[in-house]
Each structure stands twice: as C-alpha cells, then as structure tokens.
Amino acid sequence: MEIIALITGFALILVGLYGILSKRNIIKIIVGFSLFDTGLHVLIVTVGYIKGGTAPILDSVVGTTDVASKIVDPVPQALVLTAIVIGLGVTSLMLAYALKMYQAKKSLDISDFKDMKW
C-alpha cells in the first residue's frame, strides 16, 4: 500500500517539476506547480502510515482504549490539511497574476516576459 503511495508521490513530483521547467505557457507551469503540490501531500500522508493502522477516528471499530496501536499517525494528516488549503491559495494567486500578465501583453508565453530578466 505504502509502496504505491510512495511511487505515486515521487512520480507526481517529477512530472510537476518537468512541467514547471520545460513548459512555456504560464497556465501549464501553474498546472505543474499543482502536480508538485499534490505529490508532496501524498508523500507526507505516506510518511504517517503505520502498518495495519486504520483512520484516526475513534468510532465503534477503534474504540477508546489502546488507540495508539490501531490508528495511523494523525499529525501528518492535519499538516496536509493545512498544506492543501495553502496550496489552493497559492494556485489562485498564480492564476490571478497570470490573468494580469495576459492583460498586459496579450500573451501567456513565459518568454515574452523578459522585463525583469537579467
């Protein structure tokens, strides 16, 4: 189980980084950032996996006694919840900037924006 999650996470990060580095369209670069983000989230949740553990919810299956031996680590899941929200904020900001850049030069090609390049 954790092997699949690890491979997915690493693959998503590599695909996202490839998109960020090689694409010229700004929207595609933003998609690359989102993929990178998702891969990191998958990896962080995987790190908290405990062999044979179940979801950290104290329902009738887990009970309230001897919980620590039955559940997976809830801390990485809470951190990923935060990270997903921040990732959403960053993505919407990038999209807003992309809109503004398109309005300024009528182009979404990253090589048309060389004003700040040194």
Add this chain to the structure above:
Amino acid sequence: MIRNFFIIAILAGLAAVFVSLFWNFGDSEVLTPLATHYATNGAAEVGAPNLVTSIVVTYRGFDTLGEVTILFLVASIVSFFLKREKLQPETTPKRETSEIILTAAKLLVPIVMVLGIYVFINGHLTPGGGFQGGAIIATAFVLLLMANPDFKINHKIIATVESVSGIAFVLIGVFGILLAGGFLDNKVLPLGTFGKIFSAGAIPLIYSFVGLKVGSELSNILSNLQGIQKEEM
C-alpha cells in the same frame, strides 16, 4: 538544447534522490511519541472522535487561525488585483446556457449547500471539517456561476458573513484564555457526551465559523476570477 540538458539533469538528480529514499523507506510500526499522546489522551482532553480535527482545531488551533488568515489574505489580494475598473456593456452576444446545466443547478445547488453545512457541523465526528465543508459550499457557487454567467454574488453578504465568522473565531479563542486553559481551548463549552453532535466543547462552533469563512472566501475568489472574464481580454 542546453536548456533541455539541464532540465533532464535536474530531473535525473531528483529521481536518483527519490530512488534512494524509496529503497530506504521503512514502514513505521509504532506511532511517534507526540502522536501517541494525541491518540491516548485525545478523547479525554478534547472529546472529539476525529483525531485529525482535534489536532487541527484544538492542539494546533493557532496554526488553523494562521491558515484562515492566509486564505483571507489571498482572497483580498485576488480581489485587489482583479477589481473591475470599467464595466462596459456586453458586446458579444452569449450563447444560452444548456438546459441540462440550468436544471442541474436548480436541483443540486440547495443539496450541495446542505451537504457542505453537514460536513462542517460534523467535522468532529466524521472525516471532514470547516475547510472541506467550505470548499463544498464554494462548488455550489461554481455551479450557479456556470448556469448563469451573469449571476452576481452579493459582496455585502459575503463580506458580512466572512468578517462575522472571522471575529467569532478569534473571540472564541479569547474566551478560551479567560474561561479555560488558554487561547483556542475548546473547554469554554462543556465537553458533552463523547460522539454526540453537541460535544467536544467549542469544536463544532469553531469549525462552523471556519466553514462559513472558507466558503465565503472561496466564493469571493471565484466570483472575482469569473468577473474579469467579462472585460475584453
């Protein structure tokens, strides 16, 4: 050419790091000491069956306050950047919205809203919570905007809901200092019966305010991104 070579070199280097990480990855058999504390004492200290919620809202409530603040900051920056300077009348005639979307929107929007409210009120019992519920509420607004592109979300209502829930979140935190153990302590309200909807102290209240705040902020971002499409691009 050189650029492609550099890209491949960077990716190959990162892939090599990942492969070595992959081979050295060992499953954990036991929880970390911190997680063990949360797991054994979470039910007694916080009273929420969903341990992720008790970590997000109570043990690390300050983080969540910061997270909500960041989301607020993003919403304000997006509305600042995409503010409509000139509203010229529509020039190009628009195609009618398809009847499927219109009917689906009429049927689904109330149901999706109720689902979102359910998800954030039950955040301490089931998987879910304020952020997830808020996102579900925002999808209802997406459906509304798709069905009727001229639909204007009332910014007065959104701003009121957002500021009231934000202030209420901080006020509950301050009451925690005065009446309980510290900032954002959930014991300002009685813990109640474990596993019931009105339990876990202030967690359902805090998560409802977070849900309303996130829902209104996301709807605000969406309506800004949608509104700018009307300007000639």
